Amino acid sequence: MKQTLAIDAFSALAHDTRLDIFRLLVKRGPMGTPAMEIGRLLDIKPSTLSGHLATLKRAGLVSSERQHRKIQYAPRLEAVNGLVRFLLEDCCGGDESACAGIDLPAQT
């Protein structure tokens, strides 16, 4: 994980509506949710929604795939693991015992 990508991801999540969108997608699961339905559930105007989804996708937090007429968005949960690993990299200078109690996600 590169620092600039991590910043893009944190920036994307640092916004009320985008955080709502991402958490909704997490709840909805890996099958994905159509863009319009996200907008309907969270009451977001199409142009605003489009921008937010693009931001989330650019940050690697969601994936999209067209299914017939609609574009399904799904959360990329590996991205969350990647962020945590980036944040906790070389934790406590590598001294595991000093890091006791912290859950480091497994390598993906």
Place this chain on the structure above:
Amino acid sequence: MKQTLAIDAFSALAHDTRLDIFRLLVKRGPMGTPAMEIGRLLDIKPSTLSGHLATLKRAGLVSSERQHRKIQYAPRLEAVNGLVRFLLEDCCGGDESACAGIDLPAQT
């Protein structure tokens, strides 16, 4: 974890210098690092550093404690766990099997 606090935390991390500071503190470990030393290591001006540390602290990402003349800053690793739990709350609608492969941090 409340949404506004999560946004404060993500905003705090969504900045080059602050991300550098937090990751440095993670590497340095729980004993803490004096503010001035952070500034020296990362080449940050005092007034700029002060603002960034205040932002990180407001977001709950670091703690501070005065030791003699200096203020020691340490990372609050529980905050990272808290953010991950918040992001993945009710993952896949609670269907564990659909969430396979995701590391949910233990409750703190």
Place this chain on the structure above:
DNA sequence: TCCTAATTTCGCGTAATTACGAAATATGAA
């Protein structure tokens, strides 16, 4: 092909964030 639902792009005004010098403040040591 033509139509239509689904999504994106553009442009605007508004609001928030940034770095940092200078000055103020706090605190421990002598």
Place this chain on the structure above:
DNA sequence: TTCATATTTCGTAATTACGCGAAATTAGGA
């Protein structure tokens, strides 16, 4: 108390993010 180190506050100017209406675009279905 007096001094020096450590840190914060304040003001300013430049930059960037924001929502959303209107118009453009895309792609599936008939």
